[in-house]
Amino acid sequence: MTNDPVLLNDWHPVATTAQLDESPIAGIRLLDEDIVVWRAGNRIHAWRDACVHRGTRLSLGKVIDGNCIQCPYHGWVYDSAGQCIRIPAMPDHIPPARARVKSFQAREEYGLVWVCVGEPANDIAPFPEWHEPEFRKLLCGPYTVQTSGPRIVENFLDVAHFPFVHENILGARQYTEIVDYKVTTDSTGVTASNVKVYQPDPYGTGQGDTVIYTYVAPRTLTAYLLKESEGPRFSILLVITPHSPVESSAWMWMAMNYGDDLPEQDLVDWQDSIFAQDKPIVESQRPKCLPLDPGAELSMRPDKTAVAYRRWLRELGMTFGVEAND
Helix, strand or coil, rough: CCCCCHHHHCEEEEEEHHHHHHHHHHHHEEECCEEEEHHHHHHEEECCCCCCCCCCHHHHHHHEEECCEEECCCCEECCCCCCECCCCCCCCCCCCCCCCCCCEEEEEEEEEEEEEECCCCCCCCCCCCCCCCCCEEEEEEEECCCCCCHEEEEEEECCCCCHHHCCCCCCCEEECCCCCCCEEEEEEEEEEEEEEEECCCCCCCCEEEEEEEEEEECCCCEEEEECCCCCCCCCEEEEEEECCCEEEEEEEEEECCCCCCCCHHHHHHHHHHHHHHHHHHHHHHHCCCCECCCCCCCCCHHHHHHHHHHHHHHHHCCCCCCCCCC
């Protein structure tokens, strides 16, 4: 497991609550650690995915008696606290106290299961539209990407690529200029406001228009955008599962207060297609870990958000998925 204190003490999405409703046990790689997440009644648990006996993945086992996991190798049984309570090969033996699996904190939010492998330094990042009933919410992903989480977040915060990577969808080559905008960094993270970009059909009316975005990175591996408008409003919450320094999964919640007549699957397919355009780009970037040295890559004025994001990660002392050397 990483020793990065920033990510150790943050919350990370690992599964959907629906996934555990269908099958109460799942294995996930998080921060170079194998984790088993499982449901016992209304409670979610997250443990190191290894039986203390011979290191077998507990995620290959099963939930028994409603609140215990049984290892698939020798049948050792662990209670909801991670303590082994039964060894079938020695039925009369009381397992020693050290026969306990390491556990982590887990919780549910936004229809996702989140795990913190350290001590949470912050709450899960806010998603303002989640509690607004007029907004339709759609979960997209997870999209597995062979790159670092910060590379994915930085791509999400970038609009200058719209006319090229998302030509005729999110941008047009006749309108490539990114006018200056405002970026601030404070206790809430990095915020870019008044980010203007021309889009061929921003609201499904068939008419092109210049739209204004607000982008926020409230956590190192979380980003949010709001397409500002007096009428139709659209937002996305992006959260990353950092499997390893160079392998990540991206989840996206879309929220919109219009288009109720559009089929859910069509909207998800649209977001899938957008991410499919981004994926080969971010996977091609070298190095895969995001450089934090200001001189490592050439940045220009339209890259103000990325520059602020990198500086913020550097100030926080992040080391996982980044290159911090000068």
